Amino acid sequence: MEVKSIRIPNMKYEDFNDNEYLEEYVTELRKNGVNIFVGKLSDVINWGRSNSVWPLTFATSCCGIEFMCVGAARTDFARFGWEVTRNSPRQADVIFVCGTIVHKMAPVLKRLYEQMAEPRYVMAIGNCAICGGPFKNSYHVVKGVDEIIPVDVFVPGCPPRPDAFLYGMMQMARKIKVQNFFKLPQQPQLPHSSTPNTAADGNS
Amino acid sequence: METVKKELQSLGFTDVKQADNRLTVTVPQDKLYGVARYLRRERPEQPFDFLIDLVGMDFGDALGAIYHLSPSQNPSLVVTLEARADSREQPELFSVCDLWDVAQVYEREAYDFFGIRFINHPDMRRIFLRSDWNGFPLRKDYNADPALNPVPLENEHIPDMERMPSITLKMGERVEEVRQAFDKDEYVVNFGPQHPAMHGVLHLRVSLDGEVVKKVDPVFGYIHRGIEKMCESYTYPQILHLTDRLDYLSGTMNRHAVCLCCENALALEVPERAHYLRTIFDELTRIASHLLGWGCMCMDMGSITAFVYGMRDREKIMDIFEETAGGRLMASYSVIGGVPCDVHPNFQKRIKEFIPYMRKMLKEHHLLFTNNPIARGRMKDVGYLSQEKAISLGATGPSSRASGWHNDLRKIAPYAAYGKVNFDEVLRTEGLTFDRYVIRLDEIEQSLRIIEQLVDNIPEGAHAAKTKAIIRLPEGEFFQRVENARGQFGVHISSKGDKTPYRVKFRSPSLVLVGALKAIATEAKVADLIMLGASLDYVIPCIDR
């Protein structure tokens, strides 16, 4: 079954890898039927949202360099409306977690995520962000950012090629497209932290 | 060399070991400071004013440190001091941070990893790990149970970050004190760890008076990945992959350093062809790194176009890498014994196309940005780094050559094919931001010259020497440096004859550059801080390792 409403102009439906996952997701979303007016309105809004995603400028290590390449001339992500990288999490829609997240950085990343306005999305870029990657055996590395924040799209590679970034972004756009804007999925509960504003928060 | 040896012997150290250009002596805990002071201050000529590296060590029965020293006028000569602390429960050594500024960070690092406390060091905080971390991870008896150190959910508390414990000896009496990094009435601004212009996750705590920077207190460790500890459980070929990811912009050179270190230890004959190919790859990496550094520095001054131009030129190099080695950013093009595969048939053609292209673009970069009066105005007269300061801080690479210190290892101690080519070591004298900016573009030109001379003369033959399936280094301490895009990258391998090393320490050229930032940012305007940082071009994962 092809889900008609999640066509991405730049890429054929068959060329995506995990269509089944998305189809299941769509079936689940539409289980109870959608009001036609609200449904259409949501589609229009999502069309706009998925074509102007604003990422947060965030990179901790090597994958960040490939992120810069994606932003530069050759594989320009401005073609897909992703070029407005924001320096403040409060204005960003998606955070690309490019690079290793270590123990000391984990609370900072979590804080950044919490500061983003909903609906917010997370892309885990590179093996480090997915599972710790080459540093899995280290004493100071978080074994995957999904331990601290929920992740929408995983892009494997060490570092992923710019093309892989773009593919991940297209997947992200598809995911945004199928959601019902008026009934966005519940944000999962994050692990609790008590005292706010105690430290390192350069950018709020 | 001989004179140094004699001097050391006259100081009472009869057992001076010699290997290549390196002398090693073991000094007892109480004599350490005396020898260090002699070498640094009291020698009649060529003082050892460059502390290359300080390696914390767990010798098994004792904890201690290894100091690699060198005279700045003759950086190929190295004296290594090995000191052990008497007690393992309360390991203490005398600090040498009044002799070399750079010892401040190195000693903090040794404390962080091994728990060795340095007497008379003003600031014995942890450097990479949080102050609430349990244990000293690089000790051999470290308990790595993740339950002891779970992933924290809260940021470190600022007051904990500011407490600076110290031990001093005042008239023979031991005084333990805790001081604060900042006074109560200082106006402190946090800059980073997540800041778009920080080039990574460094956290600077800046004390301001109006818009003048009074003090900079860097907080490291937001990308401390524990590479040195991991190396201890990996075989030598596995380690190579981690070195690529240290300073990913000079990955090829870092890898080269480890390969050279192992090859020297094994006395392995590497084919000429591999030397040539490695040199070409090193220089291409250097160009790519300088282009990115240049682009980022211009971007920090507001010129995004320059960044896009730099990245565009860099893509050409990435293509060459990809064709031959398969990787873009991580070319991984060196293995112990040579290079892993021969070059792609297009390799030479592509390089010959690239050289004139890059020359043309360099002219354009100079025309568009270097000669831009606004850019010149911003870079003129700020960020002065004197040569003495650069040496004392251990800052190497282009940043210190802009202050006139001749320290390019490619010239001083040529390795690979550098001895066979003609090129100039670019030196400038003023030590200002503009010099550090321009020197990178000039180095690109020199790198092109090197590649040009090599590309047509790559000797035929095997591309790698045969190695055993399992590589075991002989017992001993091995130290090797190469010149990477940021300065001298060193690797110290201590082997007990196993297939995994006993201890690996990397000398990060970036770590010391943050010390240089501290020096040049003081009394500068806060608006220039970002540009000063960019002019030093440090890579943060290399700092934190």
Ligand code: SF4
């Ligand atoms: S996945 Fe690989 S390239 Fe990316 S940050 Fe981790 S080590 Fe670096």
